[in-house]
Amino acid sequence: xxxxxxxxxxxxxxxxxxxxxxxxxxxxxxxxxxxxxxxxxxxxxxxxxxxxxxxxxxxxxxxxxxxxxxxxxxxxxxxxxxxxxxxxxxxxxxxxxxxxxxxxxxxxxxxxxxxxxxxxxxxxxxxxxxxxxxxxxxxxxxxxxxxxxxxxxxxxxxxxxxxxxxxxxxxxxxxxxxxxxxxxxxxxxxxxxxxxxxxxxxxxxxxxxxxxxxxxxxxxxxxxxxxxxxxxxxxxxxxxxxxxxxxxxxxxxxxxxxxxxxxxxxxxxxxxxxxxxxxxxxxxxxxxxx
Amino acid sequence: xxxxxxxxxxxxxxxxxxxxxxxxxxxxxxxxxxxxxxxxxxxxxxxxxxxxxxxxxxxxxxxxxxxxxxxxxxxxxxxxxxxxxxxxxxxxxxxxxxxxxxxxxxxxxxxxxxxxxxxxxxxxxxxxxxxxxxxxxxxxxxxxxxxxxxxxxxxxxxxxxxxxxxxxxxxxxxxxxxxxxxxxxxxxxxxxxxxxxxxxxxxxxxxxxxxxxxxxxxxxxxxxxxxxxxxxxxxxxxxxxxxxxxxxxxxxxxxxxxxxxxxxxxxxxxxxxxxxxxxxxxxxxxxxxxxxxxxxxxxxxxxxxxxxxxxxxxxxxxxxxxxxxxxxxxxxxxxxxxxxxxxxxxxxxxxxxxxxxxxxxxxxxxxxxxxxxxxxxxxxxxxxxxxxxxxxxxxxxxxxxxxxxxxxxxxxxxxxxxxxxxxxxxxxxxxxxxxxxxxxxxxxxxxxxxxxxxxxxxxxxxxxxxxxxxxxxxxxxxxxxxxxxxxxxxxxxxxxxxxxxxxxxxxxxxxxxxxxxxxxxxxxxxxxxxxxxxx
Numbered sequence: 057x058x059x060x061x062x063x064x065x066x067x068x069x070x071x072x073x074x075x076x077x078x079x080x081x082x083x084x085x086x087x088x089x090x091x092x093x094x095x096x097x098x099x100x101x102x103x104x105x106x107x108x109x110x111x112x113x114x115x116x117x118x119x120x121x122x123x124x125x126x127x128x129x130x131x132x133x134x135x136x137x138x139x140x141x142x143x144x145x146x147x148x149x150x151x152x153x154x155x156x157x158x159x160x161x162x163x164x165x166x167x168x169x170x171x172x173x174x175x176x177x178x179x180x181x182x183x184x185x186x187x188x189x190x191x192x193x194x195x196x197x198x199x200x201x202x203x204x205x206x207x208x209x210x211x212x213x214x215x216x217x218x219x220x221x222x223x224x225x226x227x228x229x230x231x232x233x234x235x236x237x238x239x240x241x242x243x244x245x246x247x248x249x250x251x252x253x254x255x256x257x258x259x260x261x262x263x264x265x266x267x268x269x270x271x272x273x274x275x276x277x278x279x280x281x282x283x284x285x286x287x288x289x290x291x292x293x294x295x296x297x298x299x300x301x302x303x304x305x306x307x308x309x310x311x312x313x314x315x316x317x318x319x320x321x322x323x324x325x326x327x328x329x330x331x332x333x334x335x336x337x338x339x340x341x342x343x344x345x346x
Numbered sequence: 347x348x349x350x351x352x353x354x355x356x357x358x359x360x361x362x363x364x365x366x367x368x369x370x371x372x373x374x375x376x377x378x379x380x381x382x383x384x385x386x387x388x389x390x391x392x393x394x395x396x397x398x399x400x401x402x403x404x405x406x407x408x409x410x411x412x413x414x415x416x417x418x419x420x421x422x423x424x425x426x427x428x429x430x431x432x433x434x435x436x437x438x439x440x441x442x443x444x445x446x447x448x449x450x451x452x453x454x455x456x457x458x459x460x461x462x463x464x465x466x467x468x469x470x471x472x473x474x475x476x477x478x479x480x481x482x483x484x485x486x487x488x489x490x491x492x493x494x495x496x497x498x499x500x501x502x503x504x505x506x507x508x509x510x511x512x513x514x515x516x517x518x519x520x521x522x523x524x525x526x527x528x529x530x531x532x533x534x535x536x537x538x539x540x541x542x543x544x545x546x547x548x549x550x551x552x553x554x555x556x557x558x559x560x561x562x563x564x565x566x567x568x569x570x571x572x573x574x575x576x577x578x579x580x581x582x583x584x585x586x587x588x589x590x591x592x593x594x595x596x597x598x599x600x601x602x603x604x605x606x607x608x609x610x611x612x613x614x615x616x617x618x619x620x621x622x623x624x625x626x627x628x629x630x631x632x633x634x635x636x637x638x639x640x641x642x643x644x645x646x647x648x649x650x651x652x653x654x655x656x657x658x659x660x661x662x663x664x665x666x667x668x669x670x671x672x673x674x675x676x677x678x679x680x681x682x683x684x685x686x687x688x689x690x691x692x693x694x695x696x697x698x699x700x701x702x703x704x705x706x707x708x709x710x711x712x713x714x715x716x717x718x719x720x721x722x723x724x725x726x727x728x729x730x731x732x733x734x735x736x737x738x739x740x741x742x743x744x745x746x747x748x749x750x751x752x753x754x755x756x757x758x759x760x761x762x763x764x765x766x767x768x769x770x771x772x773x774x775x776x777x778x779x780x781x782x783x784x785x786x787x788x789x790x791x792x793x794x795x796x797x798x799x800x801x802x803x804x805x806x807x808x809x810x811x812x813x814x815x816x817x818x819x820x821x822x823x824x825x826x827x828x829x830x831x832x833x834x835x836x837x838x839x840x841x842x843x844x845x846x847x848x849x850x851x852x853x854x855x856x857x858x859x860x861x862x863x864x865x866x867x868x869x870x871x872x873x874x875x876x877x878x879x880x881x
Binding site: 064066067069070072073077078080084087088091092131134136138139142145146147149150152154157160164165166173194195196197198200201275276278279280281282283285286 | 457577594
């Protein structure tokens with residue numbers, strides 16, 4: 057076995073990637089089939105999902121074991137760190153696409169639909185929809201989806217902001233615990249973070265339920281509903297992923313996996329958590345508040 | 347910089363695994379490079395066949411061979427397959443083969459991820475190709491997938507969208523790997539500014555990919571929601587706007603065409619110095635020019651939409667910003683010319699392709715400047731002039747760059763020199779075929795022949811026939827390429843030494859390695875420090 061320092065670990069014969077691709081293929085293929093009304097699609101979706109979950113357990117398990125065996129020197133860990141940073145960068149751009157769309161709708165499209173501008177759309181929309189007032193929130197000049205109530209910022213969303221911000225603090229507190237080798241603070245911090253994350257998701261789910269059943273606010277409620285659920289939905293999905301990520305880190309922490317010098321997985325989870333935190337602040341300001 | 351020692355975690359020394367499992371489970375950058383290049387070649391033939399169907403239909407006015415709907419499916423899939431299946435994987439293949447040896451690294455930084463980046467591609471290609479055989483056929487909206495047209499396609503749409511998602515995941519993962527490798531695995535002493543141009547151009551390409559692929563993923567996700575989940579993103583009645591999709595698509599799409607051309611710039615910047623027997627002229631300015639091109643690519647996207655009805659200030663801004671790209675691109679072109687100036691030039695096949703690249707890419711660049719001007723573009727838009735323009739840049743630039751790199755490094759990979767006579771024949775047939783194929787399309791476009799239409803007015807016949815003849819020459823010449831590569835891989839030909847090309851050692855670390863490069867331990871027994879210092 058190669059020593060832990062001075063050499064760059066190169067794995068051989070990876071069997072997980074092909075499983076990952078197969079799982080993804082079944083999942084998206086099944087999903088697409090389901091969308092066009094083929095009943096068997098659901099089966100392949102579930103099958104694909106199971107393969108993906110199994111693959112992740114296997115792949116991450118293999119990496120964790122190699123880490124525990126001391127195969128990774130600091131340079132390998134640096135590769136992991138860079139990898140995670142650029143992965144998060146790509147996620148930032150994914151959300152930037154949706155935020156950019158929201159700004160575009162609010163700054164340009166709605167005024168144009170209201171007749172602003174002498175070239176382009178604005179030149180003729182007042183003929184098509186003379187009654188349309190360019191205000192936000194809106195479900196468009198055709199009032200797609202009928203009456204709806206926009207989501208109020210200072211109820212659940214404000215509470216959720218508080219929850220996520222606190223969770224950012226608890227995860228940092230956990231990190232401090234880990235750095236001074238205080239295992240109990242580390243574990244408590246993680247548990248608190250995960251609990252806050254789950255509370256966030258639960259409140260978000262309640263908010264969605266409320267929106268769908270009582271406010272007429274659905275994906276079909278014109279551009280407001282579309283952007284609202286697209287942005288908050290993908291964010292909620294990312295919070296869920298982050299919570300799962302932190303849970304795995306917690307289970308590993310309970311097995312004594314991390315020490316003050318080697319805890320890349322925790323750091324990656326924490327970065328990811330801060331990332332969903334920052335995205336939420338953007339959501340709170342631009343989707344709920346302004 | 348930390349040291350990079352080339353050792354392995356495995357208990358014992360071994361070569362590649364046996365049989366098909368070698369290729370499925372490999373984590374070796376050379377194997378994965380080969381996989382990428384093979385996949386790209388297959389897709390090049392598939393996409394090329396579609397192009398020949400298009401050209402065959404256009405040989406004469408009137409409807410000849412295929413019905414218009416199928417014709418539109420061909421234009422759509424030809425573009426998607428060539429961009430995502432052929433050119434990008436080919437460059438990823440070069441990156442895998444060449445970046446580690448060029449920077450003195452033992453392999454790519456994240457080898458398992460590297461395997462996955464490749465192995466997503468065949469699945470994505472399967473999803474995409476399968477749509478051809480579905481009810482209603484493949485998506486026929488053009489590769490730009492504009493709503494509302496694209497939302498009218500039924501069964502093929504979700505499969506196409508998910509295929510784009512998978513292709514995006516593959517590109518992002520490959521890019522992460524390349525960035526990490528370059529930042530973290532360079533040999534000690536090989537500073538960023540000493541790094542070869544090919545690595546530099548790929549580094550910047552990788553950043554572009556990471557920043558724009560997620561935007562495309564987001565945009566097609568919104569298409570999916572509009573089609574299946576009642577949203578109104580691209581529907582004005584609900585307060586949305588179909589033009590938004592164009593903005594999002596081209597925010598991805600413009601950097602995307604630079605993603606296709608930048609690695610070719612890198613290859614050309616390796617090839618021209620070698621065959622001029624001079625160092626690259628103005629390397630620092632090359633690096634900065636590439637970075638500036640990368641930056642500009644993010645802020646010019648709407649020049650693809652001048653006719654859509656944007657506010658005039660926006661059109662002016664995008665026009666001037668677009669013209670600005672000519673400056674860093676000019677820096678590169680003049681540097682290549684200055685590299686050759688008073689050089690001791692020889693014209694082996696890679697150099698021929700590099701010169702072919704220069705001529706064709708500059709022509710494509712010039713037509714690009716023509717179209718950057720709003721008043722002129724209103725006329726050029728969506729006719730054969732634009733088709734000629736982007737094929738000059740993407741085929742004349744991208745594909746000829748790939749050919750140059752292939753002939754340049756093939757002897758290093760296989761240890762065998764390719765057949766120089768056949769190589770030159772392949773170049774001349776490709777070059778002449780290409781120009782016969784696309785040069786007349788400039789005039790067809792200026793005369794008013796619209797793109798993506800299977801029929802045309804009778805007066806366009808002669809130029810279309812020339813174009814079709816050129817297409818078949820160019821297409822079938824590529825079978826010759828496969829034969830040349832096959833012969834070389836089989837080892838039929840002269841054996842080559844480490845350096846392969848006269849004086850190549852001063853142009854890159856890779857020429858210090860044996861030909862073929864060993865499967866593992868590329869740099870074992872080689873003094874990287876000295877090689878870096880000598881360069």
